[in-house]
Amino acid sequence: ANSNDNARSGRSGSLSSIPAHDFVQKIDVNPPKGTRDFPPEDMRLRNWLFNHFREVSQMFAFEEVDFPVLESEALFIRKAGEEIRDQLYCFEDRGNRRVALRPELTPSLARLVIQKGKSLSLPLKWFAVGQCWRYERMTRGRRREHYQWNMDIIGVPDVTAEAELISSIVTFFKRIGITASDVGFKVSSRKVLQEVLRCYSIPNELFGKVCIIIDKIEKLPIDEIKKELRSAELSDEAIEELLQVLSVKSLAKLEEKLGAAGEAVSDLQQLFSLAEKFGYSEWIQFDASVVRGLAYYTGIVFEGFDREGKLRAICGGGRYDRLLSTFGGEDIPACGFGFGDAVILELLKEKGLIPEVGQQVENIVCALDTDLQGAAASVATILREKGQSVDLVLENKPLKWVFKRAARINARRLILVGSSEWEKGEVSVKNLSSGEQYQIEVDRLE
Numbered sequence: 501a502n503s504n505d506n507a508r509s510g511r512s513g514s515l516s517s518i519p520a521h522d523f524v525q526k527i528d529v530n531p532p533k534g535t536r537d538f539p540p541e542d543m544r545l546r547n548w549l550f551n552h553f554r555e556v557s558q559m560f561a562f563e564e565v566d567f568p569v570l571e572s573e574a575l576f577i578r579k580a581g582e583e584i585r586d587q588l589y590c591f592e593d594r595g596n597r598r599v600a601l602r603p604e605l606t607p608s609l610a611r612l613v614i615q616k617g618k619s620l621s622l623p624l625k626w627f628a629v630g631q632c633w634r635y636e637r638m639t640r641g642r643r644r645e646h647y648q649w650n651m652d653i654i655g656v657p658d659v660t661a662e663a664e665l666i667s668s669i670v671t672f673f674k675r676i677g678i679t680a681s682d683v684g685f686k687v688s689s690r691k692v693l694q695e696v697l698r699c700y701s702i703p704n705e706l707f708g709k710v711c712i713i714i715d716k717i718e719k720l721p722i723d724e725i726k727k728e729l730r731s732a733e734l735s736d737e738a739i740e741e742l743l744q745v746l747s748v749k750s751l752a753k754l755e756e757k758l759g760a761a762g763e764a765v766s767d768l769q770q771l772f773s774l775a776e777k778f779g780y781s782e783w784i785q786f787d788a789s790v791v792r793g794l795a796y797y798t799g800i801v802f803e804g805f806d807r808e809g810k811l812r813a814i815c816g817g818g819r820y821d822r823l824l825s826t827f828g829g830e831d832i833p834a835c836g837f838g839f840g841d842a843v844i845l846e847l848l849k850e851k852g853l854i855p856e857v858g859q860q861v862e863n864i865v866c867a868l869d870t871d872l873q874g875a876a877a878s879v880a881t882i883l884r885e886k887g888q889s890v891d892l893v894l895e896n897k898p899l900k901w902v903f904k905r906a907a908r909i910n911a912r913r914l915i916l917v918g919s920s921e922w923e924k925g926e927v928s929v930k931n932l933s934s935g936e937q938y939q940i941e942v943d944r945l946e
């Protein structure tokens with residue numbers, strides 16, 4: 501206890517005469533800008549959502565992993581002009597190390613795979629639900645943290661891996677009542693861009709930067725996009741061809757444009773035929789304009805969108821076969837997705853699908869007078885040892901108060917410990933839904 505406590509508690513001590521206000525400074529009780537508290541009701545909804553993330557991941561035989569929320573800044577320093585880089589929540593720690601709050605989970609996953617190296621037997625199917633951060637000028641009043649569900653498959657070069665990942669997200673949507681008429685996936689491949697850029701002998705190291713510029717195509721005027729592409733040393737001819745290809749509306753047209761021999765077309769054709777077999781064809785559509793805003797994708801990319809077009813992307817992912825080598829590791833083919841905890845709740849609100857997640861308690865146990873408090877504690881323990889949840893009334897309260905609390909915590913039954921019954925080793929039970937009342941020996945409670 502510090503002097504402050506003494507002053508507050510009124511306990512004897514030399515400081516009690518000093519008025520408390522000398523020590524107490526009024527703090528802001530709100531969480532830091534852009535962050536959220538999770539009081540019980542919000543935490544129950546979050547747990548409901550995360551339980552679905554976990555149950556679907558386990559249904560697909562993925563193993564849960566996690567990493568520090570604090571990472572070396574170097575893990576996220578990429579030179580492709582990504583927004584995620586501009587908004588890095590980074591700082592120098594007391595050991596003068598450059599560190600950052602992770603803006604995404606994939607680089608940490610890549611780091612762990614490299615660290616574990618040869619001891620890992622491929623393929624890996626890992627999932628994580630982790631808090632991710634960005635530092636954005638609060639002018640836009642957007643959040644600075646969110647929780648992201650990630651699933652990644654490491655060591656499978658075929659698009660069967662991407663097809664499996666999309667199947668897991670479709671499974672999740674179905675479990676929470678979202679249908680193919682609410683949500684779809686735009687699917688493309690960065691190999692489309694690659695094949696166009698190769699025709700104009702654009703060097704590979706520009707690939708990431710070009711993708712990031714293209715990803716802004718629906719957020720910036722087309723002249724701005726062209727200007728940025730020109731500054732990335734693309735010729736006007738290459739830019740025109742690129743924009744042409746990105747407006748292709750079907751896989752058939754893409755094949756006409758790029759030919760059937762390229763990997764872009766064959767990967768996408770394989771993915772769409774696998775979608776048929778998985779039974780989620782109605783959920784996905786080819787859309788050449790999808791590139792996603794992360795520099796490291798190298799193949800199939802996809803993003804979940806709400807068909808009413810009111811919300812930002814719900815989730816997104818793709819193949820990233822070259823990420824490990826950017827950290828000095830041996831490249832292993834990989835693909836994965838990220839699914840944030842914010843847009844999905846906006847969608848569920850839109851659709852009236854937010855579930856009722858009230859508190860559920862089986863028993864509320866109350867002593868009818870203070871010298872039976874110990875007896876009430878023993879009843880609570882017996883029930884808890886039977887695996888039942890018990891709210892034990894901890895103070896001497898009037899029955900009216902106890903009934904009110906029972907209703908608030910949604911208790912199934914009230915157990916009263918009274919002296920006459922207790923002498924017979926019994927308690928009084930009231931079933932709070934049926935109103936049924938009876939006496940019973942404690943040991944026979946179940």
Ligand SMILES: Nc1ccc(Br)nc1
Nearest residue numbers: 603633634643645646
């Ligand atoms: N990457 C990232 C992190 C945090 C939020 Br909020 N949004 C995106």
